[in-house]
Every structure is written in C-alpha cells, then in structure tokens.
C-alpha cells in the first residue's frame with residue numbers, strides 16, 4: 226500500500242463513525258419514511274433546513290439518498306431496505322444505535338467501553354447480565370427480530386429438509402423459527418432466557434417458546450415429554466456464550482440424537498463485518514471466542530456430524546455451517 230492509499234484508509238476508518246452515526250440517526254428518526262422531501266418540507270420536525278442538508282449530504286456521499294434540485298429522494302434499492310415497519314432501519318436505529326453502539330463506545334458511564342474491557346476482561350456480564358433488565362431485553366429483541374427476518378429465510382431454505390421437530394437454541398423472538406415453520410411445515414421449539422421468552426409476541430401454535438438456558442440441557446424440552454428433535458439451529462448463539470461452552474453444548478445436542486446441527490454466526494475469515502461483529506459481542510460476552518468455519522467443521526466432524534456445506538448468509542458478515550450425521 227503506498228502512502229496515499231494508506232492515508233485514505235486511515236481517514237476512511239478514522240472518520241467512518243461520522244457517516245455511520247448519520248445513517249443510524251436517520252434510521253432512529255425514521256427519516257427515510259418521509260422521503261422524497263426537501264429540507265424545507267421537514268421543518269415541522271427539524272427547524273434548521275441547512276443543518277438537515279448537511280446531514281443528508283453525508284448520506285448522499287454514501288449512496289443512501291440523492292438530491293434532485295431541492296428534493297431528497299432514495300434509490301429504489303435503499304428504499305426497499307430502509308423504509309417501513311420491520312425494515313432494516315428499525316434494526317439499525319433500534320438495537321444498533323441505542324444498545325450496541327453505546328456498549329462498545331462511551332457507554333452509559335461515558336468511558337471507553339472497549340478500552341475498559343481490554344484492560345479488565347472479567348468485567349463482562351453477558352446476555353444474562355444485560356437482560357436482567359427486562360425492558361432492555363424487550364427493546365433488543367424487537368430490533369433483533371426485524372434484523373433477522375432476512376437471514377432467517379436464507380437459513381430455513383438451506384436446512385437439510387427437516388422431517389421432524391426442530392430445536393432453536395437462543396432463538397430470541399423466533400424469526401428463524403417462524404421461517405422454518407413456513408418453509409418446512411414442521412414445529413419448532415425456541416429456548417431462550419426468561420426475559421426474552423416472557424416478552425415474545427404470540428405466534429401460531431407451531432412455534433413454542435421455552436424459558437431456559439442453552440448451556441443447561443436439563444432446561445430444554447425433554448425426551449420424557451415425548452420430544453424428539455430432528456435438528457437444531459444455533460443462530461448467533463456461539464457469539465453470545467462463553468467459548469469454553471461451545472463443545473459441551475454440541476455434546477448435549479449429540480446426546481439428544483439430533484440428525485443435523487446448523488450454526489449461523491460471525492466467523493473468523495468471513496469478512497470485515499464478521500470481525501467487527503465478533504468484537505461487538507466480545508466486549509460484553511464473558512470469555513467470548515471467535516471461531517472459524519474450519520474450527521466449527523472439525524468440532525462437528527469430531528462428533529460424527531459431517532459438514533456438507535457452509536455458505537455465506539449475510540455478505541461479509543455471517544456464515545452458515547451445517548453438520549449432518551451420516
């Protein structure tokens with residue numbers, strides 16, 4: 226890399242937070258729902274049109290909006306992603322702006338969270354500590370649900386044709402579970418922490434929410450209740466629990482005799498956003514461990530589950546690894 230390219234890279238990353246914050250704020254404010262409009266049209270909410278234009282010029286530089294004379298509008302592809310209820314804007318303006326960004330940057334205590342955790346890794350409290358506040362759990366899940374609807378369709382479509390009940394560990398409000406029901410016409414049990422399950426909106430009777438702990442198989446629906454699972458889905462679960470629990474959890478699934486295990490997560494070597502999202506979790510999940518596709522494949526292989534396929538789900542960000550018992 227020559228010096229000019231190096232300087233450009235430093236600036237791009239060092240100042241990247243400005244465009245990022247401008248986008249997240251537009252999502253939080255539901256600005257995109259109001260376009261096309263001129264800044265003057267928006268003065269009922271934002272009294273200074275010059276300030277709004279400055280904000281929108283940043284978004285225009287990134288391709289989110291474009292200006293035709295005085296009117297700001299969106300390219301069709303951006304409109305499809307960022308306009309409306311349950312759009313990607315809900316997720317970015319909700320969980321990302323309000324919960325994730327503060328958890329890595331200046332936090333509630335206004336100190337650098339990343340630096341604090343690097344210096345004191347034992348200070349991390351994990352999802353269980355975070356969701357001890359039920360309102361935080363509910364706000365998080367509402368956004369997570371919106372953010373997972375897209376990946377959920379891709380995950381469901383890639384599963385090895387479930388022909389029986391599916392266990393979704395750490396399944397949140399069931400975005401993936403609902404997609405599996407729709408795609409494969411099988412029932413799904415979602416196991417998640419109490420605060421998550423208690424706030425989950427009602428679904429149909431094909432998805433059951435079970436308050437439990439992915440790390441304690443005694444809390445999953447049991448064989449004695451006549452429950453046999455064809456397969457298990459772990460979507461973002463390995464990023465959300467301590468690294469030394471990954472292998473015991475797979476052992477528990479093998480003991481439950483599942484035919485296949487699908488792991489969807491941020492994986493080392495799967496792109497820039499995968500590395501970034503691993504860090505975003507590592508700052509609050511105790512003993513977080515980043516895993517590569519090869520590592521997960523050999524963990525599954527060691528347990529008699531052959532990995533026939535691994536595929537990208539979210540570009541540069543998430544991968545799906547599926548191990549199937551032969």
Ligand SMILES: C[S@@+](CC[C@H](N)C(=O)[O-])C[C@H]1O[C@@H](n2cnc3c(N)ncnc32)[C@H](O)[C@@H]1O
Pocket residue numbers: 352353356369370373394395396397398400401416417418421437438439440459460461462465466
């Ligand atoms: C990033 S979210 C993913 C939610 C969902 N699987 C999806 O793909 O949208 C991680 C989920 O793991 C859950 N989780 C974390 N630790 C858990 C544990 N020990 N037992 C059960 N669920 C857990 C969290 O409550 C949260 O719902």
